[in-house]
Amino acid sequence: MRLLTLLLVAFLFVPPSNALDKDRQGDTTGDHHGPRNVILFVPDGFGPAQGTMARDYKRDYLGEGSALVIDGIEVGSIRTHSTDNRVTDSASSATAYATGVKTYNGAIGVDTERRPIGTVLQAAKRRGMATGVVTTTRITHATPASFVAHVPQRSMENEIAEHLLWTRPDVVIGGGTRFFVPDSEGGSRTDGRNLIEEARNLGYTVALDRSDFNAGSSMPFFALLADDHLAFEVDRHLTDEPSLADMTRKALELLSQHEDGFFVMIEAGRIDHAAHGNDIAGMLHDVLAFDEAMRVALEFVEEDGNTLLISVADHETGGMTLGRNIDGRSHYGWYPEVVARVKASHGPIVAALTAEGRDPVEVIDEFTTIDDLSDSEIEALRATINDGRGANGVLGEIIARRAVVGWTTGGHTAVDVRLHAAGVGSERLVGNHDNSFIGQIIAEMLNLDLEAVTKDIRSELAAQALAE
Amino acid sequence: MRLLTLLLVAFLFVPPSNALDKDRQGDTTGDHHGPRNVILFVPDGFGPAQGTMARDYKRDYLGEGSALVIDGIEVGSIRTHSTDNRVTDSASSATAYATGVKTYNGAIGVDTERRPIGTVLQAAKRRGMATGVVTTTRITHATPASFVAHVPQRSMENEIAEHLLWTRPDVVIGGGTRFFVPDSEGGSRTDGRNLIEEARNLGYTVALDRSDFNAGSSMPFFALLADDHLAFEVDRHLTDEPSLADMTRKALELLSQHEDGFFVMIEAGRIDHAAHGNDIAGMLHDVLAFDEAMRVALEFVEEDGNTLLISVADHETGGMTLGRNIDGRSHYGWYPEVVARVKASHGPIVAALTAEGRDPVEVIDEFTTIDDLSDSEIEALRATINDGRGANGVLGEIIARRAVVGWTTGGHTAVDVRLHAAGVGSERLVGNHDNSFIGQIIAEMLNLDLEAVTKDIRSELAAQALAE
Numbered sequence: 001m002r003l004l005t006l007l008l009v010a011f012l013f014v015p016p017s018n019a020l021d022k023d024r025q026g027d028t029t030g031d032h033h034g035p036r037n038v039i040l041f042v043p044d045g046f047g048p049a050q051g052t053m054a055r056d057y058k059r060d061y062l063g064e065g066s067a068l069v070i071d072g073i074e075v076g077s078i079r080t081h082s083t084d085n086r087v088t089d090s091a092s093s094a095t096a097y098a099t100g101v102k103t104y105n106g107a108i109g110v111d112t113e114r115r116p117i118g119t120v121l122q123a124a125k126r127r128g129m130a131t132g133v134v135t136t137t138r139i140t141h142a143t144p145a146s147f148v149a150h151v152p153q154r155s156m157e158n159e160i161a162e163h164l165l166w167t168r169p170d171v172v173i174g175g176g177t178r179f180f181v182p183d184s185e186g187g188s189r190t191d192g193r194n195l196i197e198e199a200r201n202l203g204y205t206v207a208l209d210r211s212d213f214n215a216g217s218s219m220p221f222f223a224l225l226a227d228d229h230l231a232f233e234v235d236r237h238l239t240d241e242p243s244l245a246d247m248t249r250k251a252l253e254l255l256s257q258h259e260d261g262f263f264v265m266i267e268a269g270r271i272d273h274a275a276h277g278n279d280i281a282g283m284l285h286d287v288l289a290f291d292e293a294m295r296v297a298l299e300f301v302e303e304d305g306n307t308l309l310i311s312v313a314d315h316e317t318g319g320m321t322l323g324r325n326i327d328g329r330s331h332y333g334w335y336p337e338v339v340a341r342v343k344a345s346h347g348p349i350v351a352a353l354t355a356e357g358r359d360p361v362e363v364i365d366e367f368t369t370i371d372d373l374s375d376s377e378i379e380a381l382r383a384t385i386n387d388g389r390g391a392n393g394v395l396g397e398i399i400a401r402r403a404v405v406g407w408t409t410g411g412h413t414a415v416d417v418r419l420h421a422a423g424v425g426s427e428r429l430v431g432n433h434d435n436s437f438i439g440q441i442i443a444e445m446l447n448l449d450l451e452a453v454t455k456d457i458r459s460e461l462a463a464q465a466l467a468e
Numbered sequence: 469m470r471l472l473t474l475l476l477v478a479f480l481f482v483p484p485s486n487a488l489d490k491d492r493q494g495d496t497t498g499d500h501h502g503p504r505n506v507i508l509f510v511p512d513g514f515g516p517a518q519g520t521m522a523r524d525y526k527r528d529y530l531g532e533g534s535a536l537v538i539d540g541i542e543v544g545s546i547r548t549h550s551t552d553n554r555v556t557d558s559a560s561s562a563t564a565y566a567t568g569v570k571t572y573n574g575a576i577g578v579d580t581e582r583r584p585i586g587t588v589l590q591a592a593k594r595r596g597m598a599t600g601v602v603t604t605t606r607i608t609h610a611t612p613a614s615f616v617a618h619v620p621q622r623s624m625e626n627e628i629a630e631h632l633l634w635t636r637p638d639v640v641i642g643g644g645t646r647f648f649v650p651d652s653e654g655g656s657r658t659d660g661r662n663l664i665e666e667a668r669n670l671g672y673t674v675a676l677d678r679s680d681f682n683a684g685s686s687m688p689f690f691a692l693l694a695d696d697h698l699a700f701e702v703d704r705h706l707t708d709e710p711s712l713a714d715m716t717r718k719a720l721e722l723l724s725q726h727e728d729g730f731f732v733m734i735e736a737g738r739i740d741h742a743a744h745g746n747d748i749a750g751m752l753h754d755v756l757a758f759d760e761a762m763r764v765a766l767e768f769v770e771e772d773g774n775t776l777l778i779s780v781a782d783h784e785t786g787g788m789t790l791g792r793n794i795d796g797r798s799h800y801g802w803y804p805e806v807v808a809r810v811k812a813s814h815g816p817i818v819a820a821l822t823a824e825g826r827d828p829v830e831v832i833d834e835f836t837t838i839d840d841l842s843d844s845e846i847e848a849l850r851a852t853i854n855d856g857r858g859a860n861g862v863l864g865e866i867i868a869r870r871a872v873v874g875w876t877t878g879g880h881t882a883v884d885v886r887l888h889a890a891g892v893g894s895e896r897l898v899g900n901h902d903n904s905f906i907g908q909i910i911a912e913m914l915n916l917d918l919e920a921v922t923k924d925i926r927s928e929l930a931a932q933a934l935a936e
Contacts, residue, residue: 047516048515048516048545048883048884049881049882049883051884052547052882052883052884053882055547056549056554056882060554066902067900070900071547071899071900072899072900073899074544074545074899074900075543075544075898075899076542076543076544077516077542077545077886079520079523081524085800085801086524086528086790086791086801086802087790087791087800087801087802089800105800316789319787319789319791319792319874319876321784321787321789321876321877321881321883322554322555322881322882322883323554323555323787323876323877323879323880323881323882324787324876324877324881325876325877325878325879329878330877330878330879330880331877331879332553332555332557332573332879332880333553333554333555334554334555334882406787406876406877406881407876408787408789408791408792408793408874408875408876409789409791409792409793409798409799409874410793410797410798411791411793411798411799411800412791412798412800413517413789413790413791413792413874414517414520414521414524414790414791414802415516415517415520415789415790416516416519416520416886418545418884418900430543430898431539431540431541431542431543432535432538432539432540432542432886434534
């Protein structure tokens, strides 16, 4: 009845073909019908089974309800293949999310011809919006890099650091300090530039530790919180680093001060790293930290009422399965309690296992509470005393066979990844889409002109190249 | 403008609080606003990676577009765990889909107390709708059984055959003839009953071969097309069996003759079987056959305009991954062309490999076009001459390592499965849900009284037990 009254009023007082059709269709192509803000989460390496694992752990081990935060906002899935491989890497997939253009593995913000392509972050900035990149990895790593840089290979992290300052997002939070500091001062830069100083000269408030991070209250804000990646969540208590939820809260607090809306990319970047190492506990706790950051974002979305939240992994890592064969026989079930007892990521455990004078049986018991090692497991551990990679593999299998968790690879797999969305326009994301759709829909929702920004950045980058 | 005119007309001529609110919200909770028909597909063992595999194959090998039929109607995913295991079996998951009640592994239409619970099929029949079960497995197998029978263990297939006739769906299409025929006539029944005769006496047109199947033109219709399961799709050319698309077409043709709507469960039942055997080609072609059957169903839905189509797997099988380690090193990519050259499911190949006097190298070349076997592969094949299970494993790995496909188990895994829906009310299915949601939403959509049917069947089954 209320709807009808509204419609009748609309019919009588406004041009009907305009206001009504849009309301009905959830149309967001018009100038003012999209969200004001877009928050894009990228949980790197987060496949479908990783989600089931975290939910099972939360429900059955922690006893904290039957669902993850993300379960409440699932809308479909994303196909991740790149132009040159059915299995993508993070650079190619993130570039598709950032630009709406599919490209080759390793590409950072460039197309298959290695030409720079404008990103939604750069286009949002050009439209007067505030922008941010947040990650638990080095800020120069493939995923954040693809939103702010244009280089043909992801390994060019010194150049990516320069492009980051050139793109100049209003909020930058992550690790990777060394790519901003000259080698004379312990960094990785061979050009003598100190980009931290340059950032200060550009007006950034620079935070290099937790207290500066906590104190940050205005934009532009630049937080470099680790020389390399930030810690895995399971090891974070050994550092003073903020959680991804803390970083999310800070970014939203700052960006929402801007009146003309914002775009921010927030990466849960180390799910992938743990999965590469087939490190179940490392991975699980980073997934849970991602879900907590999503809670922060979702609360913002609900309160703000003018924001679109999207979350989508770039690919799955590890070929992880819940349930596997044990000694040639299939086993139904998997056991979160085994993972719960693991107190660290593989790194500290392998360091102890390969340290002089440590008894591997004691190390395993100390870090994992596993005290029933078989003779062949003990033998395998003893054989890897000076072999970190070997020890990592033996350790992983000791935990995985007891948790009944399978892994097929130290790399990525091709499986579609889950897509989550909430807030203004989220109904438009329902379904199964190619990864390039993400960049395209963000551009459409925010009414961004990606072609114009591509033209601009190509001119600017060409001019810079001439000047050098 | 057209919408507005319609709304205005509606306002002037009908009670507004009725027609309009429902149209706007897609509300289906009222008596007459749900779909008239529901088609539920269950692709058994079909996990997220299986879908990516079939799409990649179709796109890159067959060159038939960039998406599967199901990709166009994805709406979310389903959590599959049972009451007694984080990894479900087909019985428990199908019972949740059939009844809206979560139960234990092995349970067929009964709750955790082993008490019968009414199914949406039985409730639809009670409401005067036509009903059907269709599958490529034995019709007495776990998935179809859970919609028509109530027994504490899935292995009780003789009893399930009796319950099937007692539930009396209008359309029954599948395999498993032996559970309907007495052992004196080559069947599995030890009670002397011939349920095929009993079906005829109940008025069923019984089809026991392809020509009878093709001729079937009215309900009730009962097609038993194989003594055991129907063939894998990749081997079907050796039989005269219909495809799942043929069976779907036949079922919809018959069921749609009924004026008061229908419910049908259609199982693509052998994706699971191939995946249990880590048989990539067997699995892939059954997935493609499922997708073709979905095309038939989707065309019906679009033409009919009054049907809800749902598709959801019961669980993933095999822990299958696209990309894996080869000889301890991660490999990015997977190769559909390797799978395309495999001409049969594992069964016929293993039969040839283990047959007297056959050279395994020749057999592999003949069936798979693989002619570069390593010495260790040849040795492994020769060691399994009289060992079917061993030969299956060696064969599977010969194909899998060249296709770069990983498997972690001969059983099931816990990963969430993809949910697809189209037609009237499909927007209600968007999201991530527990498997029990499927039974509940079907009941709600069709306005079924599951409690009443539970009461009815308990009385009837108790009376039968007393009479025996």
